[in-house]
Amino acid sequence: MxxxxxxxxxxxxxxxxxxxxxxxxxxxxxxxxxxxxxxxxxxxxxxxxxxxxxxxxxxxxxxxxxxxxxxxxxxxxxxxxxxxxxxxxxxxxxxxxxxxxxxxxxxxxxxxxxxxxxxxxxxxxxxxxxxxxxxxxxxxxxxxxxxxxxxxxxxxxxxxxxxxxxxxxxxxxxxxxxxxxxxxxxxxxxxxxxxxxxxxxxxxxxxxxxxxxxxxxxxxxxxxxxxxxxxxxxxxxxxxxxxxxxxxxxxxxxxxxxxxxxxxxxxxxxxxxxxxxDFKKTPRFRVLRAKLAMDFINARKRLTEEATDASWKETLDREYQQFLETVKAFQELQKGRVQSARQSLRERWEANSLRTRMKELEYSLKMQRKRVSLLTAALSTG
Ligand SMILES: [Zn+2]
Ligand SMILES: [Zn+2]
Structure with missing residues (x-):
């Protein structure tokens, strides 16, 4: 002891x-x-x-x-x-x-x-x-x-x-x-x-x-x-x-x-x-990513506490998989953005479409947070 x-x-x-x-x-x-x-x-x-x-x-x-x-x-x-x-x-x-x-x-x-x-x-x-x-x-x-x-x-x-x-x-x-x-x-x-x-x-x-x-x-x-x-x-x-x-x-x-x-x-x-x-701000995507990672931790805790049926676990795993994919896609885009930092017209166009794609990924994380919070709520009531 x-x-x-x-x-x-x-x-x-x-x-x-x-x-x-x-x-x-x-x-x-x-x-x-x-x-x-x-x-x-x-x-x-x-x-x-x-x-x-x-x-x-x-x-x-x-x-x-x-x-x-x-x-x-x-x-x-x-x-x-x-x-x-x-x-x-x-x-x-x-x-x-x-x-x-x-x-x-x-x-x-x-x-x-x-x-x-x-x-x-x-x-x-x-x-x-x-x-x-x-x-x-x-x-x-x-x-x-x-x-x-x-x-x-x-x-x-x-x-x-x-x-x-x-x-x-x-x-x-x-x-x-x-x-x-x-x-x-x-x-x-x-x-x-x-x-x-x-x-x-x-x-x-x-x-x-x-x-x-x-x-x-x-x-x-x-x-x-x-x-x-x-x-x-x-x-x-x-x-x-x-x-x-x-x-x-x-x-x-x-x-x-x-x-x-x-x-x-x-x-x-x-x-x-x-x-x-030179004020520093955390990119929105990183903030969202941290929040969603915490949502998954909380949902998992609830899942083991409540010992609910297996289909919930599958749903959660599927959501988590999608989360990892979104994060990966974002990281790859960011790499691309760093490489195309030069400013020709074509590159500017590319930078712009990159930005649009990043916004889309941000939005996808936001929607996923909503789903995970619904899932957590369902777990705690059922
Ligand atoms: Zn401090
Ligand atoms: Zn402190």
């Missing part, structure tokens, strides 16, 4: 006191000072508006900047936008971009592996949420070998060198200046500084904890990452975590136009005004 080895307190990595004290003090202030001041003095409209604007700023700097630009390089950005992200990242108090991205790339590479993923969900909700930051775990130490590209970004390095002064300025200086001008110094510091910081911390940490536990897996079940629209709503779009772990090079996390992904919309705006370019 396998023995569960519980680590004794002396074997655990040492506590990160400065991080722990920062979390305790900010959280305590948010749950005591903030309501107390509200009851005794009341908050001005400026204080509320500042908190909201700075919260959105933090979420955008982390989501569009730290995450989609610097960690995953899903687009290229003008220096002014990178400065905007560097300041917003300091405001979010989530470490310098260099440290954040070095760890985040390891999370993707070794997701779910207990002693390699910096915040593996396999060690429980608390560890993935905040516990991993409170002790000096070896796998959570930033390895700058992972971020050679970022070391060449002067704005990232400027932020890294001046991280603490920027953090104090953004978290205390900016709210204090706004509060002083508006005549509500403490109100703006408490709502726009403290409460906004704590709320932003907690919702960001949900991505490492809840988004690996709670939600659907429409694109892949190879990791614990989940898509969750509610988390997406409070994390500016980062809650579509199953899509993100499956297609990390895509600048979108909510790939469907209706999915609530604030950072995707922000980046569409960035492209429109010319502050970002």
């Amino acid at each position: 396998a023995e569960i080895v519980e680590k004794s307190p002396s074997q655990r990595p040492p506590i990160e006191w400065s991080t722990a004290i920062m979390f305790v003090l900010t959280t305590l202030a948010a749950i005591t000072l903030v309501p107390w001041y509200g009851l005794v003095e009341g908050y001005s409209t400026t204080a509320w508006v500042t908190a909201l604007v700075l919260w959105i700023y933090c979420g955008t700097a982390i989501g569009s900047g730290y995450h989609r630009l610097w960690s995953h390089r899903t687009y290229k950005a003008h220096w002014a936008l990178r400065v905007f992200y560097a300041l917003g990242g300091a405001l979010a108090l989530q470490n310098s971009a260099l440290n954040w991205c070095a760890r985040h790339r390891v999370h993707h590479r070794h997701v779910d592996i207990e002693d390699k993923d910096p915040h593996s969900i396999k060690l429980g909700f608390w560890h993935a949420h905040m516990g991993w930051m409170l002790r000096d775990h070896e796998c959570a130490r930033a390895n700058y070998g992972n971020v050679p590209d970022l070391k060449n970004d002067p704005i990232v390095m400027w932020q890294h060198r001046n991280y603490w002064s920027l953090t104090w300025f953004m978290n205390l200086g900016v709210p204090a200046i706004i509060g002083w001008i508006a005549g509500d110094l403490w109100g703006v510091i408490l709502l726009g500084g403290v409460l906004r910081l704590v709320v932003n911390h907690q919702v960001t940490f949900f991505i490492n904890s809840l988004a690996h536990m709670w939600g659907k897996q429409p694109y892949s079940d190879e990791s614990t990452a989940r898509d969750n629209w509610f988390l997406a709503m409070i994390t500016f779009g980062e809650g579509y975590h199953n899509f993100h772990h499956t297609f990390q090079a895509d600048y979108r996390n909510g790939v469907r136009w209706w999915q609530i992904d604030w950072n995707k919309w922000f980046l569409n705006g960035v492209r429109l005004v010319g502050l970002g370019w």
Whole structure:
């Protein structure tokens, strides 16, 4: 029988006191000072508006900047936008971009592996949420070998060198200046500084904890990452975590136009005004293929659970065969497209007919998804 080895307190990595004290003090202030001041003095409209604007700023700097630009390089950005992200990242108090991205790339590479993923969900909700930051775990130490590209970004390095002064300025200086001008110094510091910081911390940490536990897996079940629209709503779009772990090079996390992904919309705006370019998108066919592969996995599970008659299995196998053929046909077409990249008239015509054929194959996958979902529904009722 396998023995569960519980680590004794002396074997655990040492506590990160400065991080722990920062979390305790900010959280305590948010749950005591903030309501107390509200009851005794009341908050001005400026204080509320500042908190909201700075919260959105933090979420955008982390989501569009730290995450989609610097960690995953899903687009290229003008220096002014990178400065905007560097300041917003300091405001979010989530470490310098260099440290954040070095760890985040390891999370993707070794997701779910207990002693390699910096915040593996396999060690429980608390560890993935905040516990991993409170002790000096070896796998959570930033390895700058992972971020050679970022070391060449002067704005990232400027932020890294001046991280603490920027953090104090953004978290205390900016709210204090706004509060002083508006005549509500403490109100703006408490709502726009403290409460906004704590709320932003907690919702960001949900991505490492809840988004690996709670939600659907429409694109892949190879990791614990989940898509969750509610988390997406409070994390500016980062809650579509199953899509993100499956297609990390895509600048979108909510790939469907209706999915609530604030950072995707922000980046569409960035492209429109010319502050970002070379945005990467996963081809529709690959997205459809991933979804259909998951549909087959789910249908098969249902088939064995329900032990339904053999004809269902045959139907499913036939559908699966067709799926493989469609994928193969698409891959061959793509090869052809790469070869005919030159632009004579005849080749342009060919490229166009290739495109039409690709669209047809895409459509065939879409129709097949409908059939497989009907099949799954039939299996669960019969
Ligand atoms: Zn990521
Ligand atoms: Zn993750």
